[in-house]
Amino acid sequence: MGSSGAATPEGKKTTVSPKAVIYQKYGSRASYEVEEVQDFVQNGCPGLCIPQKGPCLYRCRLNLPELSILSGTFRKKKDAEQAAAEMALQKLGIHPLTHNADVRDAGEDLVSRVAYLFSNEFLASQHPLSCHFRASLSREGYLYGSVPVSVIAVYDGKISTLCKLIDPMVESNPSLAISFVLRAAATLPTLITATEGQLWIRRQNPYPPEVIEPLLVEQPSTLGGVCVQALLIPSSLNEDVKPVTLNVCSSNYYLDVIAQKLGELDASKILVSRPIGKASSETRLYFVASDLQFVEPTSDLNGKKLDIFEGSMNTRASYLAGQGVYGGAILASIGYTWKSKDLFHEDVFLKLYYRMLIYKTPSGPYKLYRESTIAAELPVVFTIKSNWRGTFPKEILCTFCRQHRLSEPVFAISRYPVKALSDLSGSQKKLKVTESTEDTGQTNENAANHGDDETVESVSHFRCEVKVLSKLQDLLLQCSPKDFYRKETDCIQNASLKVLSWLSSYFQDFNMPLEKLNSLADALDIKVNTQHLFKEFKFCSTMYLNQQRTIKANNCIDGPQATEEHEHYLLRIEGPESGICPSNGSLACICYSACLVTEVGHTKELIESSHEFEFEMGSRAVNPHVETAVAQMSVGQSAFYLVDLPSQELILAAANDSARALSLINSNMCSLEYCITLLKVTEPLEDRMEQALFSPPLSKQRVDYAVEHIKKSGATTLVDFGCGSGSLLESLLDYPTSLRKIVGVDLSLKSLSRAAKVLHSKLSKSLDADMPCKSIQSATLYDGSIIVFDSRMCGFDIGTCLEVIEHMEEDQASLFGDLVLSSFRPSVLIVSTPNYEYNVILQKSDLPSQEEAPDGKGQSESCRFRNHDHKFEWTREQFGSWARNLASRNNYSVEFSGVGGSADHEPGFASQIALFKRLPQLDERLEDGESVHLYNVIWEWSNHETTKSFD
Ligand code: SAH
Ligand code: MG
Numbered sequence: 001m002g003s004s005g006a007a008t009p010e011g012k013k014t015t016v017s018p019k020a021v022i023y024q025k026y027g028s029r030a031s032y033e034v035e036e037v038q039d040f041v042q043n044g045c046p047g048l049c050i051p052q053k054g055p056c057l058y059r060c061r062l063n064l065p066e067l068s069i070l071s072g073t074f075r076k077k078k079d080a081e082q083a084a085a086e087m088a089l090q091k092l093g094i095h096p097l098t099h100n101a102d103v104r105d106a107g108e109d110l111v112s113r114v115a116y117l118f119s120n121e122f123l124a125s126q127h128p129l130s131c132h133f134r135a136s137l138s139r140e141g142y143l144y145g146s147v148p149v150s151v152i153a154v155y156d157g158k159i160s161t162l163c164k165l166i167d168p169m170v171e172s173n174p175s176l177a178i179s180f181v182l183r184a185a186a187t188l189p190t191l192i193t194a195t196e197g198q199l200w201i202r203r204q205n206p207y208p209p210e211v212i213e214p215l216l217v218e219q220p221s222t223l224g225g226v227c228v229q230a231l232l233i234p235s236s237l238n239e240d241v242k243p244v245t246l247n248v249c250s251s252n253y254y255l256d257v258i259a260q261k262l263g264e265l266d267a268s269k270i271l272v273s274r275p276i277g278k279a280s281s282e283t284r285l286y287f288v289a290s291d292l293q294f295v296e297p298t299s300d301l302n303g304k305k306l307d308i309f310e311g312s313m314n315t316r317a318s319y320l321a322g323q324g325v326y327g328g329a330i331l332a333s334i335g336y337t338w339k340s341k342d343l344f345h346e347d348v349f350l351k352l353y354y355r356m357l358i359y360k361t362p363s364g365p366y367k368l369y370r371e372s373t374i375a376a377e378l379p380v381v382f383t384i385k386s387n388w389r390g391t392f393p394k395e396i397l398c399t400f401c402r403q404h405r406l407s408e409p410v411f412a413i414s415r416y417p418v419k420a421l422s423d424l425s426g427s428q429k430k431l432k433v434t435e436s437t438e439d440t441g442q443t444n445e446n447a448a449n450h451g452d453d454e455t456v457e458s459v460s461h462f463r464c465e466v467k468v469l470s471k472l473q474d475l476l477l478q479c480s481p482k483d484f485y486r487k488e489t490d491c492i493q494n495a496s497l498k499v500l501s502w503l504s505s506y507f508q509d510f511n512m513p514l515e516k517l518n519s520l521a522d523a524l525d526i527k528v529n530t531q532h533l534f535k536e537f538k539f540c541s542t543m544y545l546n547q548q549r550t551i552k553a554n555n556c557i558d559g560p561q562a563t564e565e566h567e568h569y570l571l572r573i574e575g576p577e578s579g580i581c582p583s584n585g586s587l588a589c590i591c592y593s594a595c596l597v598t599e600v601g602h603t604k605e606l607i608e609s610s611h612e613f614e615f616e617m618g619s620r621a622v623n624p625h626v627e628t629a630v631a632q633m634s635v636g637q638s639a640f641y642l643v644d645l646p647s648q649e650l651i652l653a654a655a656n657d658s659a660r661a662l663s664l665i666n667s668n669m670c671s672l673e674y675c676i677t678l679l680k681v682t683e684p685l686e687d688r689m690e691q692a693l694f695s696p697p698l699s700k701q702r703v704d705y706a707v708e709h710i711k712k713s714g715a716t717t718l719v720d721f722g723c724g725s726g727s728l729l730e731s732l733l734d735y736p737t738s739l740r741k742i743v744g745v746d747l748s749l750k751s752l753s754r755a756a757k758v759l760h761s762k763l764s765k766s767l768d769a770d771m772p773c774k775s776i777q778s779a780t781l782y783d784g785s786i787i788v789f790d791s792r793m794c795g796f797d798i799g800t801c802l803e804v805i806e807h808m809e810e811d812q813a814s815l816f817g818d819l820v821l822s823s824f825r826p827s828v829l830i831v832s833t834p835n836y837e838y839n840v841i842l843q844k845s846d847l848p849s850q851e852e853a854p855d856g857k858g859q860s861e862s863c864r865f866r867n868h869d870h871k872f873e874w875t876r877e878q879f880g881s882w883a884r885n886l887a888s889r890n891n892y893s894v895e896f897s898g899v900g901g902s903a904d905h906e907p908g909f910a911s912q913i914a915l916f917k918r919l920p921q922l923d924e925r926l927e928d929g930e931s932v933h934l935y936n937v938i939w940e941w942s943n944h945e946t947t948k949s950f951d
Pocket of ligand 2: 803
């Protein structure tokens with residue numbers, strides 16, 4: 001507990017972003033051009049002619065007087081800009097970390113920046129802040145030309161950066177920046193009037209007419225007023241947040257209008273927050289400065305000092321803004337932007353306010369993304385990527401950190417070589433992980449457990465550690481899961497999800513005793529530095545501790561209790577039983593609606609609904625009552641039930657008509673009616689079972705089996721029928737073989753594009769590095785059906801067809817066999833398919849995702865097979881006769897083998913394999929008949945050509 005230790009760098013420095021450093025050095029002489037990067041570059045696979053819908057990528061060119069730099073590609077524009085700035089700094093030999101050392105410089109820079117803001121030149125420039133200066137000239141009397149300091153501190157990026165350099169505490173208490181600006185202004189008495197104790201400043205001498213006149217001419221012509229909807233957040237939690245209308249017109253300064261709504265005469269004492277919610281928004285809080293503003297509220301939450309702030313502190317507004325707000329506050333989306341000289345404005349309704357609140361909770365971004373604030377929950381487990389719906393945990397964690405003004409989370413990934421034993425008994429998972437440094441004497445111990453027929457393979461496994469740090473680099477918490485993952489991304493997602501789960505529990509009950517917080521953390525491999533954590537979340541905790549109605553995120557760790565709460569609800573299920581039922585680990589697709597209904601049932605108000613909402617059963621991805629209901633349904637049935645109302649915040653974040661929803665909620669006779677129809681069930685993936693029960697995973701064992709054969713065969717050409725995402729072709733590239741030409745055929749474009757990408761990246765590396773696959777001269781992927789003839793498939797040394805035939809109807813499987821052996825005639829053909837008899841072992845195994853079939857009802861047809869897409873699964877007998885008939889019809893020999901399990905023990909191998917070999921034939925002549933091209937080349941790579949294009 002409470003280890004900050006190594007993570008906190010000495011002497012807490014703020015890190016200034018590379019862009020900020022460039023800005024300080026070059027100002028407007030630095031220009032950034034961001035461009036979208038086109039498809040073929042972005043999929044990393046030149047020549048792949050399947051259009052990719054992937055996310056847009058951006059690249060940035062930074063032009064400086066002395067050089068121009070092009071960044072790599074990024075998903076976000078701002079990342080591309082920062083990367084370009086960073087590259088420029090490297091080129092210029094400027095080190096951002098040491099650059100920030102000089103606070104005195106920053107103070108001087110601040111003075112000159114403030115002086116510049118009051119210059120003639122700035123008044124005429126295009127800047128959100130210069131619009132305020134111009135607007136101040138429309139103010140009357142003593143207000144003429146006076147600008148609220150808060151505006152200067154908030155709307156000028158350079159000022160913010162400099163203030164943060166002077167004191168990093170500005171991050172948590174932005175009002176400090178105001179004192180810095182005032183202090184700077186005080187050193188410019190001939191230029192600026194700053195009156196002691198006042199929060200506005202004004203130019204000492206009026207702007208000359210030749211500066212002002214052209215500006216008056218181009219004044220926006222909209223003399224009429226506009227009504228902007230905003231919200232008033234009263235300081236007292238007993239008063240509701242309520243709509244207010246701002247009547248703004250071009251002849252008055254909009255901040256004065258806001259000030260009047262807050263009971264002030266004018267904007268002199270108005271403070272403006274940073275943007276709230278999404279970073280790009282113009283939604284901000286406006287409030288009246290308080291004397292308390294300029295004191296750093298104590299970090300000691302348990303101490304007494306905090307009391308003086310209570311009373312007048314506006315907890316809701318402080319929570320949203322992440323800074324102390326006292327008295328009433330206005331939430332409005334209005335202001336000057338870079339885009340136009342006109343005032344930008346948008347209406348803000350109650351729903352947006354409640355969505356902002358939800359967005360700040362650890363599960364909020366997930367719920368909002370799924371557009372299901374009431375029914376969806378952040379799952380407590382991340383099983384496999386393809387079962388996850390909505391934003392991934394890592395992204396949610398990053399959003400959470402940004403929302404709470406923390407540093408970006410730090411992910412540290414370690415890679416471990418693994419001595420994995422091929423587990424031929426197939427019923428247990430056995431993995432031995434050894435860190436590379438202590439890689440001695442371990443293997444024997446394992447071999448002893450295992451009998452004689454295992455092979456030792458080395459694979460990499462990953463572990464991820466996540467750190468959450470404050471902006472000042474204090475370590476708040478650290479999650480170090482002990483689990484290993486086969487994929488790097490899985491370990492990152494899992495660790496992120498653990499952090500989010502813990503934060504979720506914390507957010508549900510800020511009163512939770514320390515021991516409970518710590519024991520929850522222990523269970524999730526998390527260590528919390530409570531002192532720093534409490535300090536960072538002070539606004540959250542004051543908000544929730546003071547508030548009666550807390551936001552219920554509903555996904556606390558100790559699940560079962562939560563489920564029980566809902567068990568007394570009467571569940572009505574309608575429609576005929578179809579026998580297709582969801583089990584743990586399967587994906588359920590539902591259509592649902594949730595309506596507020598009054599006890600008497602006369603009124604009904606739709607709050608939330610979805611036509612197609614898919615989630616993984618057993619991962620708590622929905623409210624417990626939704627999952628309980630769905631678990632009892634079969635496809636096609638509908639369920640109806642009532643539950644108690646969730647928190648008002650959740651309802652208002654979902655409801656379109658807040659006023660109506662509120663009046664129903666307040667009627668006190670109201671519940672929530674759910675209506676759910678189960679549309680579809682997708683069984684747990686075969687893939688998942690193969691990974692969980694076999695080590696190495698069965699799919700890897702199959703590929704390795706084929707690779708062994710290919711290596712020994714001396715073959716120079718290979719075609720993989722039904723290559724899917726290219727798992728075999730890709731593995732082949734890891735070994736030196738005699739192969740010169742490799743080909744894959746499949747009819748899934750999605751899989752083929754994945755295959756193209758991995759092959760492309762490996763093969764292009766082979767050009768400059770001494771890679772094992774350097775013998776390969778050409779690689780081609782075809783979109784085509786392997787039961788259709790194409791003359792380009794003829795005459796290969798080896799054909800492979802792993803786990804494909806069971807995806808076709810049985811007659812098509814025979815057709816494929818005949819076509820390959822009679823027309824394509826490879827010297828060797830390797831075919832693998834599941835052994836149906838082995839399924840009993842898989843079903844008996846205690847794989848968490850496999851639940852026992854519900855009593856009485858037999859399992860549905862689709863559950864009997866390992867994958868819902870399988871059209872059949874054959875016994876050894878069935879496969880044997882298929883293969884022997886084929887072989888004899890086409891003059892091939894055939895032998896049988898397999899992977900997972902063993903030939904000598906019932907029920908044989910988990911995956912059965914037939915190895916066909918072409919028999920010498922006297923009259924064999926390879927027909928070079930006419931060329932028939934029915935497959936489409938979707939990607940092609942050739943060693944020769946690529947080398948040329950590099951020249
Ligand atoms: N051989 C791969 C993929 C197996 S999954 C591996 O071992 O990883 C089965 C694949 O067969 C899918 O990619 C599917 O698209 C493909 N497939 C099914 N019927 C096909 C057909 N008639 N022609 C070509 N590919 C087919
Ligand atoms: Mg299959």
